[in-house]
Amino acid sequence: MFGEHELKTQFIKIADKKVHLLEDKGGIVRYRRDEVEKIIKSNGEKLKILPSPAVGYGVRLLMVKFREPVVVPPQGSLIGYIEAPVEIDVKVGELSIDHFIVGKEKYALYGTLEAGVICRYHVSSFHAEEPESLGVVKLIVSNPSSEWKSLEKVIIPVKGSSMYYTEDKAYYPLLVVTIKNHIPEVNNTGKPPKEGLNSLGNQLSLPNFLMRW
Template sequence: MFGEHELKTQFIKFGDKKIHLVEESESLVRYRRDEVEKIIKSNGEKLKVLPAPATGYGVRLLMVKFKEPLIVSPHDSLAGFIEAPIEIDVKVGGLSVDHLLVGREKYALYGALEAGVICRYHVSPFYLKEPDSIGAAKLIVSNPSPEWKSLERVIIPIWKTSMYYEGTKAYYPLLIVTMKNHNPEVNNTGRAPKEGLNAVGEGLSLPNFLMRW
């Protein structure tokens, strides 16, 4: 699914979505997806189907609530995976010709009613092994403090984040959550969560995010 596709008659499927390419002539290809329809003048360029962060209507943060809170002992850490919503960008060259939402959009308020921000929202178990989902993120939760710590959710900076993919799976960069005090700090490292993945973007670290609420 993810990656490059020839501009020729074919179906490209992912989840409940389907792109239909139809060759109109040697150089014209009709692009169809639900109500979207476009004509592409081909010069040998390939169609790129790439994962994108779940920014929805322009949000900058993704809130993932754990189905079961994590409890980490002092001076210890825990590594695992969470499911994460993604979007899909379809490009020819550097031009975006279509943008798709995957699954149901959910949003939540993060912070106080008067000063909070709207986040993309998702509920996920914490997996020790990679989940069988189209979107995932690897999470390292570190507790360098002398106290036991509990974590019920993670707030992930996703605006202009790099993404990674292989086959039918997309990944956010490696995330590191440090619980030094009462405010966990989240680092979107920009780095691939594992070897052998294809990158979308420069792989740069984003500014750390302090979870004050």
């Protein structure tokens, strides 16, 4: 699925979507996906199918609500995984020829009606081990305070985020959530969540996002 594919007749399944490549005369390859169709002149370049942050209609934040809130003791930390939506970018060379969303697309208001922002929305359980989902976030929840803390959701800065992937799974960078004075601070570190992953983007961190609501 993710990675490079020969420009030859074949079907490529991506979650609930399917890409169809059809060779034609004169070195032409027809690219089809739902109602999208492109004509590609083949020159030996491969088609690249890559994960992309779930920015939807241009949002900069992804809200993931936990099905079960997590509770962390004083001076303690918790490492786990959550599922997260991703989008798909299709390229020839460095040119993007298609971009689409897989699964259901949901949005929510983060904050108040007067000062809030629209963000992508997803609901996930908190997993002790990596889940078998298309998109995964590894996060460390840290509680440096002297009190017990509870976390019901996480707001992830995703616009401009780097991404990581294997053939069948996409990963957001390692996320660190520090609960300070009842206002969790979220740091998209830009770093890979584990070794051996392919990388996309500049791998820069998106630090110091304060979850005020």
